[in-house]
Each structure stands twice: as structure tokens, then as C-alpha cells.
Amino acid sequence: MAIRHAIWLLGSLLFSNLLFSHGQIFLNNINSVDSVIRDRAFDVLVGRRTSQVYDVPLPTNFSGMVASVMRLRSKTFWNMGANVSAAHIPPRTxxxxxxxxxxxVYQSWGNLSATYYDVSGYQLLSPVVSLLAYDATSNSTSLRSAMQLDLRALGDQISISFPRVALRKGLNSSVKCVRFGLxxxxxxxxxxxxxxxxxxxxxxxxxxxxIVPSEHSEHSSSAERGKSKTILVVEILGGVLGFLLLILMVMGMLNLSKKRRMKKMVKEAEDGEVLEAVWIGKSRMPTAAMIRTQPVLENESTMR
Structure with a gap:
């Protein structure tokens, strides 16, 4: 029972770790892109005026993405809000x-959206866009360790426009907005x-x-779905093989421990007293040599 419980526990930990690792890889990839664009945006703002929107030049491997940046005083931001590309932040935020x-920092992921984002069962109808905020209190806008901020709209909500997305009849209820949190x-x-x-x-x-459910999308790609399924199958097989290998390792360690205990018991038995064996019926049993007490003759002194 103890071995079965240990195997079940190890299997549960391995499966949980597999799911966590998959989600962690996704989040790490997104964060790495955000960090690169943030650093470029900070460089653009050096010596620039506040309350102005500036385009951010991106590396060649980010081809298809665009980004904009704007620096504001919190008081101005609270009183007037801000417009950065397709993002509108109302006053009282x-x-x-x-x-x-x-x-x-505003980002549009363009044709790289499907590479980094995948919503199971749905098709992206628009590029992924990002609205991120950072602390700019320090005089050095090139500070790479700037704290990331959240925004809280106390009045009207923040709005992100998607002008190229047309809500067709029959699909209005199926089209959904998705926000991926930090x-x-x-x-x-x-x-x-x-x-x-x-x-x-x-x-x-x-x-x-x-997004829209895949069955309603005219642009759904069977190749992308097949690729996702293949990756999922490979991950599952890898997890199963890893689990089996872990079980074999545990069983091997248990067997080795058992053999060592048996070897120790045999050695202790061999080092102990050697007993003779006799047959009693059909059984061979150990016996110790009998030592009789020598008789002592009584003399007259003892008798008296």
C-alpha cells in the first residue's frame, strides 16, 4: 500500500508539474517580448516631452508588430485620461x-499574434494588442528595473478599438473579447x-x-490545429514516459533496499552461533548440543 501511495503521489506531482510548466513557458514568452519593447520604449522617451505619443522602433525579429509610448504625470492622467493608438483611457483612472x-506602452502583435497566443476552441479575429503601464518617477527613463503598474478605472471603462473587426449577423453573440492578465x-x-x-x-x-468559435470562422487553419494536437500528443507522451521512468526508478530503489536488508540479515545469521541440524519427521530443524550437569557425590561433611 505504501508503494502504491508513493507512486500515485509522484504521478500527481509529475502531471501537475507538466501543466504548470506549459503555462509558465507561455507566460515567460509573453513577458520576454514585453520586456524588449519596454526597454526600446524607455530609450525613445529620453529627452522627449511628456503627454506626447511616440512610435517605438522594434527589432527585425518583431516584424509585423508596432508599438507606441507615452509619458504622463499622474495628476494629468487622472484629470484628462489618455489616448495611445487604439487604446482610450478615460479620466478618473x-x-x-x-x-x-x-x-x-501600447503594442499590436500583428501577424505574430497567433504565434504567441492560442485560445483552445477559438479563432483569433484580430491581432492581439497590449496596454501596459510602468513607473516613470525616476529621472532615468532607461532604468530597466522600472516597476510595472496596473490601472484602475473608477469612472468609464478603458476601451480598446478593433476597427477591422466587423460584427456580422449571426455571429454577434459568438464574438468575444479576451483579456490576458499579467x-x-x-x-x-x-x-x-x-x-x-x-x-x-x-x-x-x-x-x-x-475571438470567435472555430466552427464559425472562415479563416480557421486545419494545419495550425493539427500542429497544436501534435504538440499536445508529444507533451502527453513525454509526460507518460517520464512517469514510467520515475516508477521504474522508485521500484529499482525499493528492490535494491530490500536486497541490502536481506544480505545484512544473512550475514548476521552466518556470524552467529552455528547449530547442528536434526531431522524430525520430514522437517530439518536446528538443534543445540546438549550439555549434561555433572553429578556431584555427597560426602560426609556435606551431609553433616
Missing amino acids: LPLPHVRRLIL DGSMHVDDMSSSSSSSYCTSTSTGHFTV
Whole structure:
């Protein structure tokens, strides 16, 4: 029972670790891209004016992505809000934690969206866009360790426009907004629309996109789904093989420990007193040599 319990516990830990590792890899990839764009954005702001939006030049391996940056005083941000590309932040929005100045970075992932983001059972209808905020209180905007902030809209909600997404009849209820939180969480909500564009709303920062169930998408790619399934199968097989290897290792260690205990017992038995053996019926049993007490003759002194 103890061995079965140990195997079950190890299997549970291995499976949990596999799921955690997959999610952690996804989050690490997103964070690494955000960090590169943040550093480029800080470099752009050196010597630039506040309350102005500037384009951020990106590395060649980020081809297809675009980014913008804006630096603001918190008081101005609270009173007037801000517009950064397709992101509209209304007045009465606070940076959390509170800082004297903040930097807003807007990103559109373009054709790299599907490479980094995958929502199972859904198809992306728009590029992923990001609205991130950082502490700019320090005079050095090139400071790489700037704290990342959250935003909290106390009045109207923050809106992210997706002008190229047209809500067609029959699909309005299926089209959803997705916000990927900074901790890797995913929040799904209905999409809103106006006469000029469709948009998603939020009360905080994050990464946003528009999705629709795969069966309604005219642009769903069977090749991408097959690739995802192949990766999933490989991960499952790898986990199973790793689990089996772990079981074999545990069983081997238990057998080795058992053999060592048996060897120790045999050695102790061999080092002990050697007993003769006799046959009693059909059984061979150990016996010790009998030592009789020598008789002592009584003499007259003892008798008296």
C-alpha cells in the first residue's frame, strides 16, 4: 500500500508539474517580448516631452508588430485620461500603486499574434494588442528595473478599438473579447460596437484580442490545429514516459533496499552461533548440543 501511495503521489506531482510548466513557458514568452519593447520604449522617451505619443522602433525579429509610448504625470492622467493608438483611457483612472509619473506602452502583435497566443476552441479575429503601464518617477527613463503598474478605472471603462473587426449577423453573440492578465489569467467578455468600430472594454491593463468559435470562422487553419494536437500528443507522451521512468526508478530503489536488508540479515545469521541440524519427521530443524550437569557425590561433611 505504501508503494502504491508513493507512486500515485509522484504521478500527481509529475502531471501537475507538466501543466504548470506549459503555462509558465507561455507566460515567460509573453513577458520576454514585453520586456524588449519596454526597454526600446524607455530609450525613445529620453529627452522627449511628456503627454506626447511616440512610435517605438522594434527589432527585425518583431516584424509585423508596432508599438507606441507615452509619458504622463499622474495628476494629468487622472484629470484628462489618455489616448495611445487604439487604446482610450478615460479620466478618473488611477495607476496602482500610486506614482508621480507613469509610462503607457501600447503594442499590436500583428501577424505574430497567433504565434504567441492560442485560445483552445477559438479563432483569433484580430491581432492581439497590449496596454501596459510602468513607473516613470525616476529621472532615468532607461532604468530597466522600472516597476510595472496596473490601472484602475473608477469612472468609464478603458476601451480598446478593433476597427477591422466587423460584427456580422449571426455571429454577434459568438464574438468575444479576451483579456490576458499579467499573471497569465484569461477573462472573456462580450464585445461592444459603435457606428465606426468594434471595441473591448476593461478596468485594467493587459493583452486584448477578439475571438470567435472555430466552427464559425472562415479563416480557421486545419494545419495550425493539427500542429497544436501534435504538440499536445508529444507533451502527453513525454509526460507518460517520464512517469514510467520515475516508477521504474522508485521500484529499482525499493528492490535494491530490500536486497541490502536481506544480505545484512544473512550475514548476521552466518556470524552467529552455528547449530547442528536434526531431522524430525520430514522437517530439518536446528538443534543445540546438549550439555549434561555433572553429578556431584555427597560426602560426609556435606551431609553433616
